[in-house]
Amino acid sequence: MPLPKLASVSPPGRLGRPDQAAALRIGRSLVEPVLSLLAVVLILAWTSQSLLRDNYLLLGVVYSFIGAGIYLSYVLAGELSLAYNAYFAIGAYASALVDTRLHWNQLAGLPIGIVVSAAMAIVLHLLTRRLSELYLAAVTLLFAQAFVTFLANATSLTGGAVGISGLPPLTLFGQELSLHQLMIYSCVLLWILLLALGRLRGALLGQLLRLQREVPQAAEAVGIPTSVTKMIAVGGGAAIASIAGCVYTYANQFVLAGSFSVQIVIIVLFVPLLGGALTPWGVPLGAGIVVWLTIGLSIGSGTGQLIFAVGILVVLLLAPRGIFGTLRALATQGSSAAARRLRARRSAR
Amino acid sequence: MLILVTVSTVQAGSVYALVGLAYYLVVQVSGTMNFATGGYTVFAALTMAYLAQVKSLPVALSIALGVLAAVVLAALSELLVVKPIETRPGGDRTVIIALVALLFALSQFAGWIYGQQPLSLASVLGGHDYQVGGTTIPLSAIIAVVVALASFALASLFVHRTPVGRMVQAVGEGAFVAATIGVPVGRMRVLAFAVSGLVTGLAGAVVALGSGASFDSGLSYSLYGFVVLVLGGLGSAWGALVGAYVISLLQALVGFYLDAQYESYLLFGFAALLLTLRPQGIFTTRTRAT
Numbered sequence: 001m002p003l004p005k006l007a008s009v010s011p012p013g014r015l016g017r018p019d020q021a022a023a024l025r026i027g028r029s030l031v032e033p034v035l036s037l038l039a040v041v042l043i044l045a046w047t048s049q050s051l052l053r054d055n056y057l058l059l060g061v062v063y064s065f066i067g068a069g070i071y072l073s074y075v076l077a078g079e080l081s082l083a084y085n086a087y088f089a090i091g092a093y094a095s096a097l098v099d100t101r102l103h104w105n106q107l108a109g110l111p112i113g114i115v116v117s118a119a120m121a122i123v124l125h126l127l128t129r130r131l132s133e134l135y136l137a138a139v140t141l142l143f144a145q146a147f148v149t150f151l152a153n154a155t156s157l158t159g160g161a162v163g164i165s166g167l168p169p170l171t172l173f174g175q176e177l178s179l180h181q182l183m184i185y186s187c188v189l190l191w192i193l194l195l196a197l198g199r200l201r202g203a204l205l206g207q208l209l210r211l212q213r214e215v216p217q218a219a220e221a222v223g224i225p226t227s228v229t230k231m232i233a234v235g236g237g238a239a240i241a242s243i244a245g246c247v248y249t250y251a252n253q254f255v256l257a258g259s260f261s262v263q264i265v266i267i268v269l270f271v272p273l274l275g276g277a278l279t280p281w282g283v284p285l286g287a288g289i290v291v292w293l294t295i296g297l298s299i300g301s302g303t304g305q306l307i308f309a310v311g312i313l314v315v316l317l318l319a320p321r322g323i324f325g326t327l328r329a330l331a332t333q334g335s336s337a338a339a340r341r342l343r344a345r346r347s348a349r
Numbered sequence: 350m351l352i353l354v355t356v357s358t359v360q361a362g363s364v365y366a367l368v369g370l371a372y373y374l375v376v377q378v379s380g381t382m383n384f385a386t387g388g389y390t391v392f393a394a395l396t397m398a399y400l401a402q403v404k405s406l407p408v409a410l411s412i413a414l415g416v417l418a419a420v421v422l423a424a425l426s427e428l429l430v431v432k433p434i435e436t437r438p439g440g441d442r443t444v445i446i447a448l449v450a451l452l453f454a455l456s457q458f459a460g461w462i463y464g465q466q467p468l469s470l471a472s473v474l475g476g477h478d479y480q481v482g483g484t485t486i487p488l489s490a491i492i493a494v495v496v497a498l499a500s501f502a503l504a505s506l507f508v509h510r511t512p513v514g515r516m517v518q519a520v521g522e523g524a525f526v527a528a529t530i531g532v533p534v535g536r537m538r539v540l541a542f543a544v545s546g547l548v549t550g551l552a553g554a555v556v557a558l559g560s561g562a563s564f565d566s567g568l569s570y571s572l573y574g575f576v577v578l579v580l581g582g583l584g585s586a587w588g589a590l591v592g593a594y595v596i597s598l599l600q601a602l603v604g605f606y607l608d609a610q611y612e613s614y615l616l617f618g619f620a621a622l623l624l625t626l627r628p629q630g631i632f633t634t635r636t637r638a639t
Contacts, residue, residue, distance in 0.1 A: 078442060127621050134382050137445055138575045139620050145572065146617040153610045214439065262568060266453050273446065306461050309454035316447045317433055 065244035067271030073237030078213030091245025121238030276322015362597030367552035368574030369589035387571030388455030393553025398468035416550030423546025460564035469561025
């Protein structure tokens, strides 16, 4: 008796035919990039009508890049490094200094900022690698404060409190970019980065990062080099945050030490937590909420920041999975309840 | 010059010591490094100064209400933030973030209620300074030292010599075992947070009577308190007192001989060196991750 063909004994899938199941998988994998790209296009269309909106978007993009760095380092890997204002500043000053000192295109500051920030984050991580994360948090916060002092006082390098001003607009392919054009490029870069982080979360490295975050002893016992994975996360997070600094310099054409206060870290630290760990798309959502509350909501000095701070505590207490995670849990509960009702109706018939 | 440095050292050091003691009390019972400690201190200081200066309440009553505010805030932090989060899976990590969020919320709340300008009670002590060898020693510095030493002595007596203090210690050494022998773990934790709040309230009084406080200075006090605790170690509360005066002496010397900017480098360098070379602090125990 001849053996049956492999295809005929393989499970047919939910739709009954393997090609339909594969098509469904491909369709599902396209939902995230297509919907997010649509959101990017709509936001850019909305901001194209006013310079003020472009400035809101600039702040949102800057917070999103820093938040994406924190997402990789803290949300995925559990490493609570809090020197993100320093990494943000390194990108900003690198972009300004390559122009004023070396007379290069400001874009050259991007790779320099990425490398220097990552190296600095790794050194800080190595200093506290044997200690609990609580100490990493505190030491990096102390570093963040010392770095701000350095920026304001190292006049010969950073320009001191008055910073570096009079930078020319960024040129790309021989063309000077307007703020809106810069926002288009920045949003596309952020979109690619968040897609990559989403893929990373499900990939082997992302799973290793999450494993060493949840059960570090077990991860080490099965041979995962946790010191290396932590370094990748901390260095990668700092590198991503430095991109925010570059965008900030390109847009403003100046750098001021006062823009990199420790308060930035405190605010942006919560950006990825608002959206939740489930997906990096929570980062721009959180950044948008922060911009709206701290600048867009004009209900009195500091009130927006107070609402934001209380909102964070409420999210941490009542919706620890973040907004997306909670919505998904509610949707799952809703569909389960609907399925139960359907089964009950069928059995009643 | 020596007297100037000494006065500066004891005044600042007393505040750092009290904030460090507040950290210590909470760490001992819950293992939590309460980053909101500086927030309670500033909130208490601003409450006192606002009630006395703006609302014209008697100074003693204003100080009492400020201390009470810190006690209530600290106890509520345990009940509403730390305990609910810590009991969740992975809560240890989230609680750090939550306490940073609480510090931020307290700062913003203080700025919203009391305004964004610094407030001080220094004027109530005007004319009561002492002259020693041609140098003025402010009464606020003397009050600061007395309050700090008395707080450490009373906290030490409370923890080591009273039955309730021993129950608090038992919870710190093992909540599960303490619960099995009948210690009311939840209440002891709230009590430790409340006592820590009382200490931050006293720190707030010292701040208000000295240079005053602004709504956003809580982070700075939290960081100084942390470094003081790291320097002193977790073995004894008195370690925090020594650590505080060492830090403030170095700070005063750096400020006097070099430049104020070096103070923040000193703080970071000190913490990084200590945690790298001697993570157990001056006096004690384990700070390494398990």
